[in-house]
Amino acid sequence: MTRANHPAAKAFPGFEHFTANFVYCPNQFFDVCLPHYSRGVIRLVAYLLRRTLGWLDENGNPIEQDITVSYQDLIRHARMSRGTIAQTVGEAIAGGFIVCRKPPCSKAAGRPAQSAQYALRWGYDNRYITDPSGFAGFYAGEGNRTPIPNAFFDYVVPYETATVVKVVGTVIRHTVGYQTQFGRRPQAELSYRFIQDYAKIADRSTLSAAIQHSIDTGFIHRVQDGCFSSISSKRQAASYSIRWLKKAKKTDNGPTTRPMKSDRFKNQTSIGSKNQPADRFKNQTNINTVKKDTHKQQRTTVAVENQELYELLTQAGFKPLIAKQLAKQGTHQELQQQIDWLEHRKPRDNKLGMLRRAIEENWSAPEAVKRMEKQKAIRSSQQQENLKQLAEDDRTTQQKKQRTKRKRELLDRWQRLPHHQRTQYLQMAIAQAASDFDRRRICRADLENPPLAILELMARGK
Secondary structure (H helix, E strand, O other), rough: OOOOOHHHOOOOOOOOOOOOOOEEEEEEHHHHHOOOOOHHHHHHHHHHHHHHHOOOOOOEEOOOOEEEOOHHHHHHHHOOOOHHHHHHHHHHHHOOOOEEEOOOOOOEEEEEOOOOEEEOOOEEOOOOOOOOOOHHHOOOOOOOEEEHHHHHHHHHHHOOOOOHHHHHHHHHHHHHHEEOEEEEEEOOOOHHHHHHHOOOOOHHHHHHHHHHHHHHOOOOEEEOOOOOOHHHHHOOOOOOEEEOOOOOOOOOOOOOOOOOHHHHOOOOOOOOOOOOOOOHHHHHHHHHOHHHHHHHHHHHHHHHHHHHHHHHHHOOOOOOHHHHOOOOOEEEEEEEEHHHHHHHOOOOOOOHHHHHHHHHHHHOOOHHHHHHHHHHHHHHHHHHHHHHHHHHHHHHHHHHHHHHHHHHHHHHHHHHHHHHHHHHHHHHHOOOOOOHHHHHHHHOOOOOOHHHOOOOHHHHHH
């Protein structure tokens, strides 16, 4: 090839822009937050990660680190329940994930209401900590981060149950989040036991339902089925991968600066971390979350009448369509009771099947619960009786104190009376006695320390 025919002989137009629809997320979100914390904390931390690391300037720095957050933002975008927000924020701060830059301020005379301001907490001691008891901020050094598609934060975390989020997060962490000398793994062998231990999912049937839901919805893909065998050498865990969109013909993803605030959550896939990590496999930086990629769970949640009951049932492990049907079977208290009573019914195999029948047929409380409630009622009654007795004893003590104080005051006046007046009051008390017993008792009274009846006659001036 001659110099004239060499491509470099022509003016080079410039390298193509990275189409990076991802958040360059700290791995500790998957290693610490997902396994050990509640759904509310996961959603809150994910929301702040998305808003902080999903919007970078031309130098790769977050455009905004101190995030102003209102209750309405958390309810609408992070899908958090209003009644749990304050407690969830406290847990996230105590867990070391976020810090409060400015507390919320309610509206008052001459002062408008003020939203709270939070920021991600970073640890600068150069240690990668996975123990939640020692966690005090995300690792701020080089590495230990994973490019996570925006759709995980925009669709999976806010709309799915905690178990489904943990399953999808586990697959992400151990595929694209696992760096080898040749790049990031496109797939990984993950046994049920491994996912249970990593994501801290206690119930195996709930895990199975979450994996199947994640596959059916299109979040993950089972590349190869597992093999169960009595011979250990023939056993093989199933292989999973993230389900990626095919590369789009057009990769115009818009600007790399923040859009107007009102459009921030409408254009879900136009913004991401600007720097592309090395060795990403083919389609990781070309993932366009289009409207048809919206998962089934999201479409179902829009259609249900009672979102709170629906989320309660999906959290218990029911699939979306079943949860939608069961949400019509009772009130929140009734459904929560059936969920709480399930373990006391001692199900052997199909827990969800028994729970579904209990909800549909409105089963009464199991005998174990009835015994506990009876014992609780007995203890409550005993406590009420004890409190009542204590109150009565306290009243008696106070009355005795008042009588003692009254007698002391009257006795001081009695001591200042001449002898003939004392004798006069004594005779008056004998004459007014109601019975012979009282009369004899007064006759035996000591004039230096007479009974209260004589002192009261003196006080009345009779």
